[in-house]
Amino acid sequence: MPVAIEAQELSKLYRLGQMQAAYGTLRDSTSRLAARLAGRADPDEKQEIWALRDVSFNVDEGEVLGIVGRNGAGKSTLLKVLTRITTPTKGRAIIRGRVGSLLEVGTGFNPELTGRENIFLNGSILGMKRREIQGRFNEIVDFSGVGKFIDTPVKRYSSGMYVRLAFSVAAHLEPDILLVDEVLAVGDAEFQQRSLGRMEALSGTGRTVLFVSHNMQAINQLCDRVILLDGGKVVEDGDPSAVVTHYLHSALSSGSQISWPDDASAPGDDLARLLSARVVNEDGEALETADVRRPIGIEIGFRVVREGPPVFAKIKVSDNQGAIAFNAMDVSAHWNDHSVPGRYVATGWIPGNLLNEGRVSVEAGVWTLHGAKLLPHGHRYDAVSFYVYDPGDGDSARGRFVGQLRGVVRPLLDWSVERVD
Amino acid sequence: MFVIRPAPRWPHLDIRELWHYREVLGTIVWRDIKVRYKQTFLGVVWAILVPAFTATVYVVVFGKFAKFPSGNVAYPSLVVAGVIPMQYFASALSQSSMCLVANLPLVTKVYFPRVLLPLAAVLVPVVDFLVGLPVLITLMGLYGTWPKGVQLLSAPAFLALALVTALGIGFFLSSVNVRYRDVPYIIPVFLQVLPLVSGVMYAVEEVPTKWQWILAVNPMTTVISGWRWAVLGAPEPIWPQAGLGAAVGIALFLIGLTVFRASEPRFADTI
Numbered sequence: 066m067p068v069a070i071e072a073q074e075l076s077k078l079y080r081l082g083q084m085q086a087a088y089g090t091l092r093d094s095t096s097r098l099a100a101r102l103a104g105r106a107d108p109d110e111k112q113e114i115w116a117l118r119d120v121s122f123n124v125d126e127g128e129v130l131g132i133v134g135r136n137g138a139g140k141s142t143l144l145k146v147l148t149r150i151t152t153p154t155k156g157r158a159i160i161r162g163r164v165g166s167l168l169e170v171g172t173g174f175n176p177e178l179t180g181r182e183n184i185f186l187n188g189s190i191l192g193m194k195r196r197e198i199q200g201r202f203n204e205i206v207d208f209s210g211v212g213k214f215i216d217t218p219v220k221r222y223s224s225g226m227y228v229r230l231a232f233s234v235a236a237h238l239e240p241d242i243l244l245v246d247e248v249l250a251v252g253d254a255e256f257q258q259r260s261l262g263r264m265e266a267l268s269g270t271g272r273t274v275l276f277v278s279h280n281m282q283a284i285n286q287l288c289d290r291v292i293l294l295d296g297g298k299v300v301e302d303g304d305p306s307a308v309v310t311h312y313l314h315s316a317l318s319s320g321s322q323i324s325w326p327d328d329a330s331a332p333g334d335d336l337a338r339l340l341s342a343r344v345v346n347e348d349g350e351a352l353e354t355a356d357v358r359r360p361i362g363i364e365i366g367f368r369v370v371r372e373g374p375p376v377f378a379k380i381k382v383s384d385n386q387g388a389i390a391f392n393a394m395d396v397s398a399h400w401n402d403h404s405v406p407g408r409y410v411a412t413g414w415i416p417g418n419l420l421n422e423g424r425v426s427v428e429a430g431v432w433t434l435h436g437a438k439l440l441p442h443g444h445r446y447d448a449v450s451f452y453v454y455d456p457g458d459g460d461s462a463r464g465r466f467v468g469q470l471r472g473v474v475r476p477l478l479d480w481s482v483e484r485v486d
Numbered sequence: 487m488f489v490i491r492p493a494p495r496w497p498h499l500d501i502r503e504l505w506h507y508r509e510v511l512g513t514i515v516w517r518d519i520k521v522r523y524k525q526t527f528l529g530v531v532w533a534i535l536v537p538a539f540t541a542t543v544y545v546v547v548f549g550k551f552a553k554f555p556s557g558n559v560a561y562p563s564l565v566v567a568g569v570i571p572m573q574y575f576a577s578a579l580s581q582s583s584m585c586l587v588a589n590l591p592l593v594t595k596v597y598f599p600r601v602l603l604p605l606a607a608v609l610v611p612v613v614d615f616l617v618g619l620p621v622l623i624t625l626m627g628l629y630g631t632w633p634k635g636v637q638l639l640s641a642p643a644f645l646a647l648a649l650v651t652a653l654g655i656g657f658f659l660s661s662v663n664v665r666y667r668d669v670p671y672i673i674p675v676f677l678q679v680l681p682l683v684s685g686v687m688y689a690v691e692e693v694p695t696k697w698q699w700i701l702a703v704n705p706m707t708t709v710i711s712g713w714r715w716a717v718l719g720a721p722e723p724i725w726p727q728a729g730l731g732a733a734v735g736i737a738l739f740l741i742g743l744t745v746f747r748a749s750e751p752r753f754a755d756t757i
Contacts, residue, residue: 075490079755145754146490147490148596148597149490149597150593150594150595150596150597150754151751151752151754151755152490152491152492152493152751153490153491153492154492155492156491156492157489157490157491157492158489158490159487159488159489159490160487160488160489160490161487162487166596166597168595168596169591169595172591172592172595172596173589173591173592173596175517175521177520177521177524177525178517178520178521178524182517182520185513186513186517189509189510189512189513190510190513190592190596190598191596194509195509218524
């Protein structure tokens with residue numbers, strides 16, 4: 066099998082100053098120079114980071130390779146190097162074939178120009194020849210569904226139309242090698258599904274695709290092989306489901322429990338402080354993976370520092386895409402009009418058969434009610450997280466269906482069926 | 487097949503690659519022309535009005551009140567013949583200096599030789615230049631200052647010198663602007679002084695000899711005096727002086743290009 070991409074020990078060094086302060090003025094530089102002359106350390110100096118470190122892999126012609134890893138693992142940097150937007154600091158890559166890249170939909174779209182003009186502009190910038198664009202023009206317009214607005218300036222488009230047109234141009238790019246970064250994350254669910262379909266169709270025609278995504282389902286569905294990057298290094302390279310599972314396990318940025326040893330470091334104020342948060346099963350044991358059918362307890366420890374308005378625990382539960390499943394707070398009446406100083410533990414139970422499969426992140430906190438508003442005292446985003454799985458015994462909301470059911474929640478409903486004829 | 491490797495120590499220009507991306511150059515030029523006139527009510531008419539206004543002010547202030555020397559050519563046509571290339575140079579310079587930052591999404595999201603951006607920026611104002619020409623031709627008709635024969639053919643060469651000089655400075659300033667956003671403050675100052683030392687509102691030969699050297703190192707002096715000679719039949723430029731100006735222009739181009747190519751690998755990281 067001929068090799069389409071050969072990456073050999075690609076490395077990329079960034080100076081942190083370069084990444085953070087996007088640009089400076091001469092004054093910044095002169096003050097830095099002054100600091101250096103005065104013998105003081107330049108704050109920006111020596112803060113270097115290897116965004117990529119000796120990354121080597123081969124991609125066969127026609128192979129669809131997924132790249133996963135948490136934010137900052139080097140995925141985007143790798144694509145930027147392979148697309149020649151930036152140069153590697155060391156190493157090299159050999160690329161055989163015409164490369165098309167898609168790091169963003171609608172690159173170079175100009176709001177003043179019409180849809181028609183932007184198709185030509187964007188197409189040309191993405192590497193299509195004018196003749197090719199002309200040849201596929203009708204297809205592009207049809208796919209986008211903006212039809213009669215094609216001669217309207219895109220600044221008058223709704224954001225949905227804009228994205229559809231932009232993606233549509235990109236989807237008709239037909240290079241030998243396609244490098245794609247997270248573009249499927251845009252648009253609504255229906256559009257994402259369509260984009261995914263288009264990607265599948267593209268890979269079906271023998272094109273080599275390099276695909277970066279946080280959407281594990283898409284990675285599983287599209288890729289022949291997956292590389293896991295961490296800290297700029299390839300830590301795993303292999304079969305999609307194995308790499309994805311390993312990644313999901315390691316990617317839980319927060320654990321299933323967290324606690325603050327002393328009040329001073331605990332998030333909070335002079336009224337109340339958050340001391341701990343834990344994910345537990347019915348036996349009160351901490352858990353990292355939860356059976357979708359069983360109730361899951363979120364246990365929150367807190368201290369009421371002084372007498373004050375009633376303090377209660379509140380959680381916000383989100384899926385791994387950041388979509389909020391729900392907010393829930395303790396509404397039981399421990400205190401009628403004021404809270405009493407002391408340590409407390411509150412546990413909220415998420416019923417079984419409610420959350421969907423995947424990583425679930427919980428924001429935990431202690432709050433008070435202030436007029437019509439909720440007032441946080443101590444809280445922590447992504448305080449704890451856990452992974453919901455379905456053993457697939459057939460008694461969950463999935464029944465005997467083996468695929469993914471979309472949605473943040475996946476309740477098991479009561480169904481009644483009557484024959485009506 | 488191509489190989490991605492660390493940035494070379496010595497910058498060079500890959501002409502074959504530029505040729506490969508020629509359609510992208512065309513697209514960017516086309517986009518900038520379209521966008522520029524799209525939202526203005528008078529559109530392309532501005533390309534006539536701006537030089538006409540500027541020239542009128544110069545004619546009244548410097549020609550009527552200050553009685554600047556105009557050599558053997560009618561003052562208004564002398565001024566317009568200076569204003570039009572200067573206007574071109576000013577737009578070309580300021581747009582090419584801003585081109586990388588103005589096209590930030592392109593620089594950080596797609597690959598093409600970055601040289602195309604300043605190049606497109608100096609090509610776009612050529613349109614304004616061409617549209618402004620009828621103003622000059624009208625005046626030439628009014629004052630009967632017609633070109634004297636074959637020297638007219640050298641006119642594009644003088645314009646090309648303006649382009650090359652603007653491109654050279656644009657290369658340099660646009661790469662500086664990626665890192666230091668001070669450039670937008672420098673350019674207007676520079677462009678206000680430049681017409682005064684390029685002979686836009688006076689005939690270059692009329693300047694006292696002891697001051698001539700200031701004009702000589704300025705490529706725009708060569709452009710303007712050469713252009714007047716070619717299209718107005720004004721006296722010949724002082725050739726050694728004009729040659730020096732041209733040499734400075736070409737040197738600026740080469741220096742600018744080298745700086746640009748050398749900093750190009752870091753554009754996407756620092757912009």
